[in-house]
Amino acid sequence: MEDIIIKTRDIFREIFNDSSLEITREMTANDVDKWDSLTHLTMIAKTEAVFGIKFKLKELVKMKNVGDMLDKIQEKL
């Protein structure tokens, strides 16, 4: 899980253009300034590429925060 968190944090830092951004499990789109529907999809695409996984729309709809996403990544690895 440690490794997933670090990699995801780096993706967030790159996509949301903030080199000091830290992620928490409870974090949602409301907590990050540049997290809108467009950057959301870019972030998802990047996450898929980095981990070599694929999300389904159904799974995406159900994710309520960063914690849900981290769990889903771990499940798929």
Add this chain to the structure above:
Amino acid sequence: MGSFNLQVFLQSLTYNPANPLMYQSVTFFLLFAVFYIFYSIFFNSRPIRNALLLVFSLYFYYKLSGLFVFVLIAMGTSDYFIGMGIFKSRKAHIKNLLLTLSVLINVGALMYFKYTNFLLESWTGIVHPGAEPLVLKIIQPIGISYFVFKTLTYIFDIQREVIEKPEKSWFRYILYVSFFPNILAGPISKARDLLPQFITKPEISKEALSKGLFLIMLGLIKKIAVADYIASNFVDRIFESPEFFTGFDAYMASYGAMIQLFFDFAGYTDMMVGFAFLMGFTIEHNFNKPFLAGNISEFWRRWHITLYNWLNEYLYQPMAFAWRRWKLAGAMLAVFLTFLISGLWHGAAITFVVWGLLHGLAIAWDVFSSSGRKKVQKWMPKVIYKVLSILITFHFLVFTAVLLKAKTFSDAIDFWKKMFTEIDLSLFSKWFGIYTTPFLVMVIALILQFLPNKMYTSIFNFFKKWHWTLKALAFAILVIVLYQLYILEAMPFIYIQF
């Protein structure tokens, strides 16, 4: 005084295509009052309460659209079974197959009733230009665009497992599809929000009753004193025969058209949300001060909110998700297609398609210009920037609203030409002399739009404290006064036709 004629009375209870039941009519209020007495008596029994709601909703739809009530029931029934099927089947491909079947049935019916003639005309226009197109006599069931979207939320949400268990009761599902406060022109309530409310006991608090009555009164004012008044006394006259009017008339009528559209639809929605409150239900409202939007993306979060949410959740998101690797290009294509479909949904005509595309373009512009606009925002005083964005957005809406009022695309082009080439500002005082009241109504209505919510809350809080007899009296007086304005025939809500 004439004696009571049973036959005439009974006949008045059946469907009359020349005179469908209007929401803002006295007949409707009387029917609702009779229903409400029974509803209150049997409120504590869930089966009777729901049965009364269902009977009243279906009867209301019958009074609006006649035997099409069976189309409504048939389409609801098919999704009731398909939803069950999607839930029960274990294999993904069967789930997908059933979902496709539901979409085919719903969109197929919509296409048949709404778009057959449009497609025939377009086809003739392309293949045999100049030929008289074949026009079939197809009448569309009222509200079909709305109940199709409503029932589809159930199917999509079951497929996505957002709704975890399908509705067991067929009656409740049909009640969800036909629920009268949504049936005519939305709001498009989602199954996941509305269906559970038929299972738990609705709560009718004093607050909800006051809110309901207040919203119905507000809606009546918006519909009758603003929308219908400026339509019949100014806007419609000019759009019907622009050739008799000056460019200045046309220019002012385009403002009027946008104001009319908003107050018509917002008045209807206020009333429907109000009726739902009276019965103990909460349905989402469609508007949040749309003319305060600073750009078109924001406008669509404030205008026809339930439609926008639907399109966003079930159309834009799946497309944008599927094309996520194309980055911005994928998202832009999704935006564009969503607004093209939104335009077509609003009406089967080139005018609506162009209107949808212009809105899609405006949103694309919002995305591409966002960093540039941020730079402008930095050096421009905040207030000026805000006022300018609101003014520009409002004028985009006003100029594109011409497409929603004009009968054909070439009429819209002529109207625009007139608006922008024949303007003679010196005519203002003469114009003002003729249209003093409609103009003042337009200006006051707009100003009321811009006032803070706090003001409305304090008026409501004042109203809430009144004794019920006083509230009922206020309602009666309002109805009497408003109906004095109705010298002309009651006009249907504009959004019914979509």
